[in-house]
Amino acid sequence: MRNLLSANLLRLRKSMLFWGCLILMLLLGAGFTLQRYWEQIAYAEFGQLSYLDEVLFRHGLLIGIVTALFVPMFFGIEYSDGAIRNKMVVGHSRLSIYFANLITAAASSLAFCAAYILAVLALGVPLLNGVRLTAVQCALLMLGTLVLSAAFSALYIFVAMLCARKAASAVVCILGVFLLLFAGIYISARLSAPEFLTEYSIADDGQVVEEEPEPNPQYPRGLEREVYQFLYDFLPGCQSIQYGDMSAENPALLAAYSLIILTVSTGAGAALFRRKDLK
Amino acid sequence: MVNLLSAGFLRLWRSRSFWVCLGVMAGVGVFEAVSGWRAMMDFRSSGVADAIVSLDSRYFIFPFLSGILLSPFCALFTGAEYSDGTIRNKLSVGHTRAAVYFSNLVLCVTAGILFCLGYIAAVLAAGFPLLGPMRTPFPVVLWYTFCAVAMTSALAALFTMIAMLCQSKAITAVICIFLAYFLLFLGIYLNNRLSEPETYPEQQYVQDGQIVTAAAHPNPNYVRGGKRAVYQFLYDLPGCQAVQLATTIDTGAPPRLPLYSLAAVLLSTGSGILLFRRKNLK
Numbered sequence: 001m002r003n004l005l006s007a008n009l010l011r012l013r014k015s016m017l018f019w020g021c022l023i024l025m026l027l028l029g030a031g032f033t034l035q036r037y038w039e040q041i042a043y044a045e046f047g048q049l050s051y052l053d054e055v056l057f058r059h060g061l062l063i064g065i066v067t068a069l070f071v072p073m074f075f076g077i078e079y080s081d082g083a084i085r086n087k088m089v090v091g092h093s094r095l096s097i098y099f100a101n102l103i104t105a106a107a108s109s110l111a112f113c114a115a116y117i118l119a120v121l122a123l124g125v126p127l128l129n130g131v132r133l134t135a136v137q138c139a140l141l142m143l144g145t146l147v148l149s150a151a152f153s154a155l156y157i158f159v160a161m162l163c164a165r166k167a168a169s170a171v172v173c174i175l176g177v178f179l180l181l182f183a184g185i186y187i188s189a190r191l192s193a194p195e196f197l198t199e200y201s202i203a204d205d206g207q208v209v210e211e212e213p214e215p216n217p218q219y220p221r222g223l224e225r226e227v228y229q230f231l232y233d234f235l236p237g238c239q240s241i242q243y244g245d246m247s248a249e250n251p252a253l254l255a256a257y258s259l260i261i262l263t264v265s266t267g268a269g270a271a272l273f274r275r276k277d278l279k
Numbered sequence: 280m281v282n283l284l285s286a287g288f289l290r291l292w293r294s295r296s297f298w299v300c301l302g303v304m305a306g307v308g309v310f311e312a313v314s315g316w317r318a319m320m321d322f323r324s325s326g327v328a329d330a331i332v333s334l335d336s337r338y339f340i341f342p343f344l345s346g347i348l349l350s351p352f353c354a355l356f357t358g359a360e361y362s363d364g365t366i367r368n369k370l371s372v373g374h375t376r377a378a379v380y381f382s383n384l385v386l387c388v389t390a391g392i393l394f395c396l397g398y399i400a401a402v403l404a405a406g407f408p409l410l411g412p413m414r415t416p417f418p419v420v421l422w423y424t425f426c427a428v429a430m431t432s433a434l435a436a437l438f439t440m441i442a443m444l445c446q447s448k449a450i451t452a453v454i455c456i457f458l459a460y461f462l463l464f465l466g467i468y469l470n471n472r473l474s475e476p477e478t479y480p481e482q483q484y485v486q487d488g489q490i491v492t493a494a495a496h497p498n499p500n501y502v503r504g505g506k507r508a509v510y511q512f513l514y515d516l517p518g519c520q521a522v523q524l525a526t527t528i529d530t531g532a533p534p535r536l537p538l539y540s541l542a543a544v545l546l547s548t549g550s551g552i553l554l555f556r557r558k559n560l561k
Contacts (some may be wrong), residue, residue: 042499069453076449167358167448171351174456178347200485217325218318 004092004100009107012074018108021070025062025112029119032058037127052124053131053138053246059116060145060243064152064181064236067109068173071156074108075101076166085278098161098270105153113149117142137251141243144251144258148239151258151265152177155236158269162276180237187232188241195219233257283374283382291386296355300348300390301397307344308401311337316409334402334410338420339528341398342427342521343463346434348394350455353387353438358448367560376556384439384548391435395428419531426524426532426540433517433540433547434459440551444558462518469514470522477501515539 012018036050078084078101087097131138156173163169196213220228232238233250234257242248291297315332322330360366360383369379413420438455445451475498482493502510514523517540524532 045499069457073449073453167355167452170449171355171452171456174453175347175351178460215325217321 001092001096001100004087004096005103008100008104012104012108015074017070017073021066021108021112022115025059025066025115026119028062029055029059029116030123033120033123033127037123040128050128051130051132052120052128053133055120055124055128056117056131056138057141057145057243057246059113060148061181061240062116063109063113063145063149064177064240065174066112067105067149067152067156068177069170070108070112071105071153072160072166072169072173075105075157075160076163076169079164080166088278094274094276095270098157098266098273101161102154102157102266105157106150109149109153110146113146140251140255141248144239144248144255145243147255147258147262148236148243151236151261154262154265154269158265161269161273164279177237180235181240182237183235184232184238184241187228187238188245188247190218190220191225191228191232193219234261236261280374280378280382283369283378284385287382287386288389291356291390294356296352297390300352300394303348304341304344304394304397305401308337308341308398309405311340312402312406312409315406319410332410334406334413335415335420335528337406337410338399338402338413339423339525341395341402342430342524344398345391345394345427345431346459346463346518346521347456349387349391349431349435350438350459351452352390352394353435353442354448354452354455356390357383357387357439357442358445358451361446362448370560377552380439380443380548380552380555383443384436387435387439387442388432391431392428395424395431399424415528419528423524423528423532426520426536429537429540430517430520430524433543434462436544436547436551437517440547443551443555446561459518462516463521465513466519466522469510469519470526472500472502473507473510473514474526475501517543 032055036055040048040050078087084097088094133141155176159172159176160169163172194216196219197216198213199211232242233254236258239248239254239258242254248254312334315334315337319330319332322332360369366379370376415423437458441454441458442451445454478495478497478501481495483490484493485491513519515535520536520540523536527533
């Protein structure tokens with residue numbers, strides 16, 4: 001296992017894809033920070049201020065996409081080059097191969113997150129206003145995004161280790177993450193619909209009269225709302241949306257769900273990979 | 280060329296990725312019609328007697344999907360020619376590189392058009408009995424469909440160019456999918472920027488039961504001059520056009536959009552063939 005990990009890390013260090021993704025995250029961190037800074041300048045006359053925490057946790061939104069690009073391309077090559085068979089021929093078990101790849105993928109995604117955070121802090125501390133959240137809130141949000149990135153890695157490793165064709169696993173991972181993100185946007189829109197719709201009318205004396213509020217038929221109620229709320233907290237794409245727009249109210253719960261996803265996908269992946277015909 | 284096309288179409292009809300993409304388009308079409316009907320029932324059950332969800336709102340969605348589904352399809356379908364060594368076989372039996380390129384282009388464009396038709400057939404078949412006929416005049420619908428199909432063809436030409444010039448199927452798939460999403464998100468961003476008002480008009484709002492008036496003021500976010508022209512040009516490109524088509528349903532899409540699509544087909548195919556003729560196929 002240790003040999004496998006050190007071989008993976010050596011390959012990682014020499015991988016142009018890894019460095020490309022790392023630089024991409026650095027640039028995105030810098031870009032988002034500068035965008036907030038320019039907006040602050042453009043709207044200075046209206047008193048608009050930009051805060052560091054508005055961009056600090058946005059890697060939660062990006063990490064799923066960048067890892068979806070990295071994991072299938074980096075680990076898919078193990079099939080196309082026959083490296084998996086070589087590893088088994090020299091005596092490594094299938095489980096240790098799976099776990100070594102999972103740890104490498106999770107470490108890479110954490111490195112991508114670190115690159116983003118580094119860029120935001122380097123530019124954001126001098127250019128933007130401080131953080132409005134408490135230290136505990138910041139720590140929980142940071143923990144949540146990091147566990148989420150590990151959960152994404154576990155899902156993609158599941159796909160990359162069970163699908164021998166690199167192109168197919170890349171397509172599944174990339175289309176899958178966008179599907180999850182769109183599901184997040186849709187559920188967010190449904191959950192944020194107002195419960196009642198209020199109309200205003202102007203009386204003869206010029207006073208504004210508030211009409212009796214009417215229930216909004218588009219507002220999900222009862223079991224439907226509970227299902228939407230559960231999916232919004234559970235699905236990784238929905239969690240990404242929550243971290244991206246800073247609406248995550250319970251990051252500890254989201255982190256727990258991410259841990260469940262990580263555990264279940266790794267357990268199922270390892271079990272299926274043990275039975276897989278590697279030809 | 281005829282032989283290449285007939286072999287290609289035979290492969291297309293047997294391609295699993297083609298039928299999966301077509302199935303997804305048709306499935307989304309049925310889903311959109313049914314979800315529209317469900318929303319209408321929700322409105323009616325809450326007492327809105329004249330609640331209507333029009334079939335139009337469900338019909339005009341397919342340009343958003345066609346490019347996204349076409350990107351993995353073109354990469355996998357055309358990329359298989361490299362991974363299976365078919366391209367070398369075709370060249371060694373005497374077909375020219377241009378003929379090989381054109382046959383793949385025709386296949387990808389056909390697949391793109393069929394994806395659009397798959398959605399249209401499904402949304403109309405499910406939506407007509409559930410939501411009633413469309414309210415937009417038929418010529419406008421026809422023009423919209425033509426523009427959307429032209430845009431899909433332009434994207435197919437773009438993805439074919441990438442797939443014919445990149446020998447790694449996986450890299451082609453990644454580039455094509457990210458390009459499709461990038462163009463879509465760029466379209467959304469440009470639409471937001473270009474639809475910013477030049478000035479914020481005088482506004483009235485309610486505060487403590489009284490109407491308060493705020494004076495008009497210029498919008499600092501309004502895009503002006505050369506920057507606006509560049510944004511407008513990018514907004515007219517295939518991919519971004521999907522957003523523009525969706526926002527101009529009432530007024531009708533500008534006639535320049537199919538021309539931009541045609542220019543994209545000609546440019547990508549011309550440069551693609553030039554580069555493919557010089558490419559070392561190993």
